[in-house]
Amino acid sequence: MFLLAAVLAGFSAGALARDHAYDIKPGLRAVVNIDGAAEQRVSARVGKGAPQALARLDDETVDVFETPDIDHDGYRDLVIGQSGGAGQVHARLFLYRPQERRFQEIVHPAPDASPCHRFVNPVFDARRAAFTTGCRYGADRNGTEDYALRADGTARPLRWTAQALFDLEDTAFDLTYGFHEDGTVADIAIDGDGWPLDGNGTVPFDRLDLYDAPDVQALSARAAKAGDRLDIIALRPHWLQVRLAGADADAPAKWVRYADLLIDKHRYAPPQRPPASGLALSVFGHLGTTLYEAAGRFTLHVSNLGPGSVRLQSPRVWLLFIDSQDRRTLQPLYQRPPVTLAAPAEKDAAAPPRPAYGDSAARPAPPATAPHVAQWADDPVLWRQDDRGDFGYRVSAGNGQYVPFFPDLAPGRYRLVVVLTDPAAATGPVYSNAVEVDLPFPKRQ
Known part of the structure; x- marks a missing residue:
């Protein structure tokens, strides 16, 4: 190259x-x-x-x-x-x-x-004081860097290209960095199939939470609204630093959580009745109890209520935490393998999954394998170290990998709703029943 x-x-x-x-x-x-x-x-x-x-x-x-x-x-x-x-x-x-x-x-x-x-x-460059560099560290890790020389012999960045893989995505997006004269980042253009902001960086939802820092507890008093344009100026895991398009370079920057660009969390409302068709997610309420290992167990089923079969090509599981003030935080959890859920038999369609249960209830037995149901999780939530030596509550993602279960939430009571998305299915998010969780849990190894 x-x-x-x-x-x-x-x-x-x-x-x-x-x-x-x-x-x-x-x-x-x-x-x-x-x-x-x-x-x-x-x-x-x-x-x-x-x-x-x-x-x-x-x-x-x-x-x-x-x-x-x-x-x-x-x-x-x-x-x-x-x-x-x-x-x-x-x-x-x-x-x-x-x-x-x-x-x-x-x-x-x-x-x-x-x-x-x-x-x-x-x-x-053969004609001017400028040069280009380029590197390749893997199929989705390559980049270029363009520079011009200032009179004092320092290199001024003109343009960088790179790739970035965001929460639960299958493929990396292409990044193009532009710069101010002083070498600070002016904007990062991001392109690729499935990128949630259009080419102008337009906010896709009626309300988009802004944060004063890349911290879920640093919610800003101001939110962006549909039609606002955002310039992206920095990236962190799970986060994008943004500035409203047209704002002065010294205007305070804000942060956006990537998951909030994919799921309109403020449109979620508890359903009045269980779904009668389509997909149903069922999560069981034994998190934070003393009945099971560490922080309890995470048990999740997805069922097809019909009428036809459903193919999930790239299912992704997210967690939505809602506090007593209706502040909402999305946490990426993991992808699940592709699965085809058959249309249910009449007797199965008439008996949707049981709802959540309290601490004193007996844990339900896993459902018998049925072609219209997939059991996606039945795993302990563990107090566990990551590769950097940091402790946190984690759950198995399979293949010996563990992923964070909670964002850095403030202590309190939360409603937890599991969210299913599948870009290949081109349908809206599917929400589970809600269970209550009190944080923090006892930190037991």
Whole structure:
């Protein structure tokens, strides 16, 4: 995808030698020295001047040595890089500054946030002081970064491209970052099948909660409304940082929970009667009790009430928590395998799943396997560490994987409603019965 050959232009058979000499311009010679093994020290001497330390590198062979005129000032600059024998060159870029008779490194402006995290496979513009880098770390992990050089030798980001996989999605969306003159992000355009905001970033629902921080307890007093346009300026797991389109750059930014763009949680209302047809979700109310392991069990069935069979191609399960003030928080849980639910027999259709039960009730036996019912969960909710060592309530997602069950909710009583969506089915969300949950639970391992 990226032109490694362009990076290696000028790479000679002697590039593995410890000294590299080149003419910065006719009559002005530089010698670049690479010394050391476990830690390699790179230095340069211009003319008869003193050596200048440039970089310290790990033990990977420095196998790229290039001398383009990056800023087109008539003096050849310096690129050194390490490929590891693969197709991705991790490069360090140095401008020669004739007034100081020294090299100045072009420092990556945002290594933690950028798609490539460093200058990878740089290709330099033949006409202007600009360059492009590109990296590939997997099928859904690749990116490009475009930069222009400022007069002071710093790199100004112009455009980045990358991918991001959001809550419970099957495929990543394409990201294009735009920037202000000062290098801060102006907007992130997101594109791909199923992206919930249209090309203008228009709010899809009558009301969209905004948050003052990426924290479900930081609900803003202000909400966005249908037709408002949002500029996305940052991403976090489960969250997008936004600013109302047209607002000043210094206007306070807000945060939106990604799940809130998919499910119109404020339209949910408890049904007056059980459904007579279509899909029915049944969740059982033994969370937080002392009857079962840790925080109780999560038991979930989906039933087809007819009249015809139903194919769920990409079912996704979400949890909706509603507090005493009717504040609503959505939590992504997991995907379930594709399933076809047959049309129910008459006797099954006449006996929909039993409702939730209290702490003192006996736990119901799992329903007998029937072609119109799928049991999606019957698992303990455990107080468990994640890969980073953080504890939280988690439930099995299968294949040895555990997912968070609760967002970081404030203590109190909540109604819990399970929500089913399936983008492939192109139907609205399906809501379960509600059960009550008191938080926090006893933290038992």
